[in-house]
Amino acid sequence: MDQLIGLVEDDPNIRDIVEAYLKKEGYEVEAVDTAEKAWEIFEQEAPDLWVLDIMLPGMDGYEFCKRVRQTSEVPIIIISAKDDEVDKILGLELGGDDYLTKPFSPRELVARVKRHLKRWQVMQPEQDTDTIQAGDLQLSESERRAYFQGAEVDVTTKEFELLKILASQENRAFSREELLVRVWGDDYFGSDRAVDDLVKRIRKKMKELPIETVWGHGYRLRGPSS
Template structure:
């Protein structure tokens, strides 16, 4: 049974999410703020986190950053803020998905299922070989990334994007192709989502955007490994 951690200071929202998830067979743990959530993650295996942004003591952005220091567990962020910059901030800190409040519980449930489905697909993939590009080593069997022997922490979605690109060196991919290949969903209006994850990868793999050794953006919406 997959365990989902629901983090929100609003008990009514936690209760609603809890009921929908429980009815689908998930084990649900609740936390009222970021500090409580971190204690849960330290002591209990959690397969997915649903995290509110606006909370007392420790907000969702800081909590997400702390979670990413110790775990690559899929994370869906909830927020009453609906501006693009807020979504970009959430994804940049390590969230895998972002929903604005008020939200439809059935849509949230669908996104939870999509995250678990994506993890199942990753787990079934053929991970018997290494991908080597100069100093970049992607070990698909260990789900790890190294640059010059140094471990680079990446989220599951970042890893999937990197494997896609590294498996086709020199090929240019559109945002739509990347999204539908990695997210396994219709593209829709998801350009910002792909761009944020690509930017995160660039920052993690290469601090100097002038260096073409690793991942770089070309011609607006295309991406490739050189």
């Protein structure tokens, strides 16, 4: 899956240019003009990196950065017209990983995005690839077994695959179309109602599993940060 970049910039010209350059490099981009909208994205999709302007209407970039750092160490690149040393220090002290002063080269920003994403991936702890743990749900890939609240639950192959996708990225909202392709394959020509039916069966087997419906979009597995 492509890496997701959160872009927070209230200047539409800068936002459009940066978004275009990032997409050209193959990144998915969620571009918004306020920190309040960015916070909604953070809670739903958890981008892999943020490009964050400081001077924003409403909540400013400093406050947004501070909020993100309460629960996440995801890379944050600050872009700002403020070039005073005190502003740079404040941005870095509040959790920014990099500080780029406007005007800047979009290519330089892309280079910094690549560098920070690479460093972030290296820093991630090595995970047990066989076991996926998400709250009270535990999945064993080698045995193809599912456990909920300590008890084994009989699941079908497709139920297991759907659970694995949702549990691997808690709080991320997956569209029905994406789930359909990843569970049934891209050569499946049936209705995306098949996803709804699969979720319904899982909910019946695991009544307290927090699979949430994202209306008009799809589903997510609620994690501790939401």
